[in-house]
Amino acid sequence: MKRFRFGGVVVAMILGLGLGAPEVRAAESSVEDVSARLVALYAEPGVESAAALRERVDAGVPPGALLVLLDTFRGAPRSDLVDVVRTLAGYRGLEVRARALAAWASLGGSDALDAISLAAKDTDPLVRRLAVALAALYPSPPADEVVADLLRRDPELAAQLAAEAQPLVPEDPR
């Protein structure tokens, strides 16, 4: 149950970050074409389709289409395409980067730990906060150490998390 609750937090954070994505104008409607092509390539197993997907992503894709691809990845992770999400975890745009880290972590095991470690070093506090959420979602002793270290280095985040953990106390009506 706890796992699902944190999963919900991650989804909410990512969707919240996604609000800042550029609005796709009518003239840029082909972003959907790009998204559809990426999803189709992703759905098709095989080396050739994987290579075509890499090539398309490397050629430069609007952030909106990348978000669709990363959501698809999270829904059905493919370890043979981990290099794609790893590259996107270094994207300048916050929403793409955060969603790529979450997608990378969805592979579990050492990939999750790597994603958490990278998120914990990020310059953006929202991504660092994501590291804590991902560590709860994919728990391991090394991930706990990464989070503990992060909270030592980032007292502001630690204070925020501590405040959120406080139970709500009803006001005394008197």
Next chain:
Amino acid sequence: MTRRARWLVFGAVTLAACGHALPGAAPSHGSVVSDAEGEVERVDRRAALAPGLVVLVEQARVRAIDPVTARSHWVLPLEVTGHPVANATTVYFPVRGHRLVAVDRLRGTVRFSVDLPGEALTGLDVSEQWIVASVVGGRKGARAELVAMASHDGHVRWRHRAGQTLGIPAVHGGVALVPVGAQVASFRIATGRELARQDVPGGAVLERVVHHGDKWLVGGGAQWVELGQGGRAHAIAGAHAPVFPTVDGIDPGHDDGERLRLWLGLSEHAIARDAMLLSRRAVVAMRLDADGRPSRARWVHVEARGEFVAMEVLGDDVVLVREDGAIVVLRAATGQVVDRIAGGDPVRGALVLGGGASTAARRPQTPDPIADLHALLLDPDPRLLPAQELAAELLWRDDNADVRAAVLALSSGAVRAEQTDAAEALRDHAAELTAGRWGQGSAGDVQAVLVALRRRPGAGVDGDDLAGAIREAARSGTPEVVEELTALLLHPGTRPVELVEIVETLSRLRDPAAVEALATFVRRYHADQIVAYESTALRAAAELLLVYAGSEAPNAPVAAPVAAQAAAQRARTVLEAVAGDPLCEPALRAFIARGLHRLAEQSPDDRATSLLSTRL
């Protein structure tokens, strides 16, 4: 003691000294410097009053010219075989037949002529009262001898046999010093007694001892040691000419090698601060850094015709003798020509004696060494190659990337593209330079920049000094700097203001190694409006790729280096793909399309011309 008894004692001492043989490697003893300092020779006052004189050594005669009045003082039919030396009153010429001729400096009359000991002369030096010579061969099967003669009559006063070839000696202040193998030995000049002997670190290349100012220096090639300073060695890094030319045991006289020579201006600690390279038609004056590397050009003089066969720095002036006997006097501080005396018959070399160089005041000119270095690089005369290599080095050590661009243009074949051995050698030298450190910063400065650049942006990392380090990298750095800059360009935590600095710095450095990262940056973000609008970095990166794409000249006379060709090709391919993407940020797309259109309109010749004008 009576006068006669004193003479007897002197004779006995002299005879005893004559029987002494110099060992090749004896235990070091004494201090050559303190013994030298303790002996003060009675200096002839006429030395200070001696007029300036340039003695031109022609094929079968010598001619003495007054460098102020241009009047010929005297001419003698001497076939000079070695390097002449002079004191205040006399010039001594080693001549054919292994003889030494002493000529009165003022009148040109022969004072004496004597046979030199041994079989061939290694080197000579003279003080007011003494001549000291090292020769090959000698009595009793000796391989070499050190000989002291009286300067007024040439009579041998003492001589020492040696089991090995000696270097060129020096005499000053009552002592004579000579390199003996990897040691320097000092002798009391009056008696020939060995006073001291000192091991010299790295002494395998000892060619000669010189007395300079109040210092004794011993050296070979581009290395020297100041004696008496604990063996502290100095060297000119990557010297383009010898400071202490190799003699190989026999003085070859004035030969072709003298047209390539390095003159050093030493500080009080014998550290070279200034240097001048004579390279046939050119003279390049430069400042050296603490490591003895050329760091900055002071001035450049290139003679329109004729090579220089001799150079001497006399006070504020540099006196140069051309192969046709012409004399050119330059101001040492600025390189300004202050006097010229027309030549006549060809000369092999010259002895320039101080005191008479023209120092007529003229309005000082401000030299523009950078422009002169550029002009020197473009001169197709193959004889200037050593000077041109030095010019490239000095330009590469400049903090201004625009100045350094000339070396990049050379290495890529954008200039000096002709298919000659000299041009190829110059291009290779430029390529070698561009693979190393640039700018005036020391190795420590560059390391500090690298350390700052290697700190990746992240939580808790203070990146305030990053922009400064990026700017500094344009002044002084190594190719490693480019690696770090490109890594930072693609790092998600790099701030927009730093991105702008990075692209600007990469634009100044013009290293093809940056193209791949620039291409990745432009490709990755060309359809991301947030990145496109957060700074000018994306557009500037595209602009830089256009510059690289424009440097591709398919029919250039010389193929550019493979890396530069590949970079140009890669830049063009990426830009075409980006401009063809309808999802590219519109302003960026239009900018790239315009740039590609302009490139397509330019012929390869136009591109080469524009490169030449912007880089040089």
